[in-house]
Amino acid sequence: MVVTLRDVARAAGVSPATASRALSAPDLVAPARREHVQQVARDLGYRPNRAARELITGRTGNLCLVVPDLENPFFAAVAKGVQARARALGFALLVADAEEDPRLESELVGHLGAQVDGVILCSPRMADAALDRLGRDVLDDDVPLLLVNRLHSGLPSVVIDNADGVRQAVTHLYALGHRRIGYAGGPVGSWSDAQRRRGLEHASHGLRSVEVVDLGHFPPLFGGGVAAGDLVAASGVTAVLAHNDLLALGILSRLRARGVRVPEDVSVVGYDDIPAATLVSPALTTVTVPLARLGRAAVDLLIEAGSVPTAAESALAAALTAAERTRHPAPAITIGDIGAGAVPPSVLIGVELVVRASTGVAPAQSSAAGG
């Protein structure tokens, strides 16, 4: 029923060894014979058995992506980029949703890591110690692990320039006259949140008489913005920077519900620039992150860092790769050591503030500014 390499060999009148070589190491076989075998293979509709190949070569041709929540537009966008690049390079992609659960993350990496050539772990919620363990014990040594949106000593990673993002946002608000600026943070323990807080502090130090009000930690979801919105109203800030867009949208919604006008009374800035940011009114001023590029860069770096041989066995895959590379040339990214003692190569993805309608000049006099 199913045609195997032996069948091809027999039909072509050569040994299985030669047939194998003709297909996967063409220069080892005489041109005429090679062509013939390839033709026969095509005619017979031969499809190499991946399991058999994997058994002996040890490579699966699969990559794996673990995200906290597939439905979150941030991760969906990253996943799309990762998937596209993986396919272009001849890899299939296993996708797993960790449901925001640190333990499930480890478990998934452990399970899936055993059957792939590389793992991309996006925005891991797990603690540093768990991350250490992953690299050391859980994964085979020849399965590279790459982090997205998190920096960890000893692991290659692709991160966005959080500090610069908040700097741009705060500078923008400062220029609009805001002096008391709230920060609605992400979950406790979130690495990117810590990054942004640090960037925020640093940026505000550079600006005269700017006060940053920490509104606390919130789930980075629309629902989290409701609680945050009330705190915004109560805190007397004239502007708020949210950990991400979903949170910002929730704040927007809550403020409107309470009769607080945006941007007349309060300005709101998000982070990520998810599609929904432009769907609301007022459209959200936010820090745009090239998420698809992030995903593509992750795959590229994973392949490179892990020196995973691309499974570009088929001419198709090769062609796709070329096309993909052309359409998406190497992004303008910084490569190198970006702190935290990261020895393996890391890529820093630049971000950009997009000003929309949710930010405006600060109200004339903030009552909370003190008499």
Next chain:
Amino acid sequence: MVVTLRDVARAAGVSPATASRALSAPDLVAPARREHVQQVARDLGYRPNRAARELITGRTGNLCLVVPDLENPFFAAVAKGVQARARALGFALLVADAEEDPRLESELVGHLGAQVDGVILCSPRMADAALDRLGRDVLDDDVPLLLVNRLHSGLPSVVIDNADGVRQAVTHLYALGHRRIGYAGGPVGSWSDAQRRRGLEHASHGLRSVEVVDLGHFPPLFGGGVAAGDLVAASGVTAVLAHNDLLALGILSRLRARGVRVPEDVSVVGYDDIPAATLVSPALTTVTVPLARLGRAAVDLLIEAGSVPTAAESALAAALTAAERTRHPAPAITIGDIGAGAVPPSVLIGVELVVRASTGVAPAQSSAAGG
């Protein structure tokens, strides 16, 4: 370095055969010895080699999901449901993004189908003929193919009750006094669009003096709604039903930009109930589709229809399955033949209209209603 079954066998003082049985056919080996082998395997950190197992059993433990666009919240939600159920049943999930390209769809199913135990094809854009070919030529006979959101003779499928959805929507609008109702359709050739048109026609026949105005076909994206919005304004309808929420949101946005008030001047109804539907103002009245359930049902039916033995080899997977089943009991769905000559089992997922702020009573007198 890596511990194999032989190692376990040697360490436990049994033959590889017994070790194999102790782990994957426990009742064939004496209790004491079984326990011992299992303990040794645990101690040694034995992880069965999937490739070897696959090579001999022919099963991969992987399923595959192909969607037109991972970033589309509709498909993201389905993917999440599929992934969750697949994992609960012990399967890993390969996800592929077909980029709305019918040819790429076929290609992906062909490529990935060779390395999975079953394929779920969601909202295929390809023609019926291509779908036929998939089932016949492209896939191995033992790799079941299941459709989501599309019905096709000879293939099992999970579909949503499109006709009932539009019926509910139209009835709602009728009750609000609307008589001229526009329909902003999905892409040409979209199966679900055809379904909804049919349901629309049928529903409107049952309502006195209702006129349905076909506004044409649009890309089911926010951008498509801009063009559609202008047509809504020009057509003199007092209400519009959009093919999906993204389109509806685009219409909403365009109408606002043109100074048309929603719902005072025009009512808008979406379809799918994506998260963004509640983020906008006015919040979108829409037909809510239980997308995660849709995904779970797809996996269940695929396993069942293809009689794919669940890879619930580990106790963990089994436990997860039980837990998952408990948390998500069998949905209230209709199983059976639902037309189009579908012989394999198909599941029909019920939908429900959720009324929010984008629909209201029809304006007193529509000028387009004629003298």
Next chain:
DNA sequence: TCGATGGATGAATGCGATTTCAGCACGGCC
């Protein structure tokens, strides 16, 4: 007490591809 029965075990085989290793033919070089 002996043969039949059946449960538990081990040796051997095969899944389908890759990859040594050895062999063969040919050509160049001394």
Next chain:
DNA sequence: GGCCGTGCTGAAATCGCATTCATCCATCGA
């Protein structure tokens, strides 16, 4: 002319596991 390298090819081993088949031993029934 003989020797050696070079270029191709085929036989066979291998990857790790499941499974068939044969064996063995204990137990039961007569």
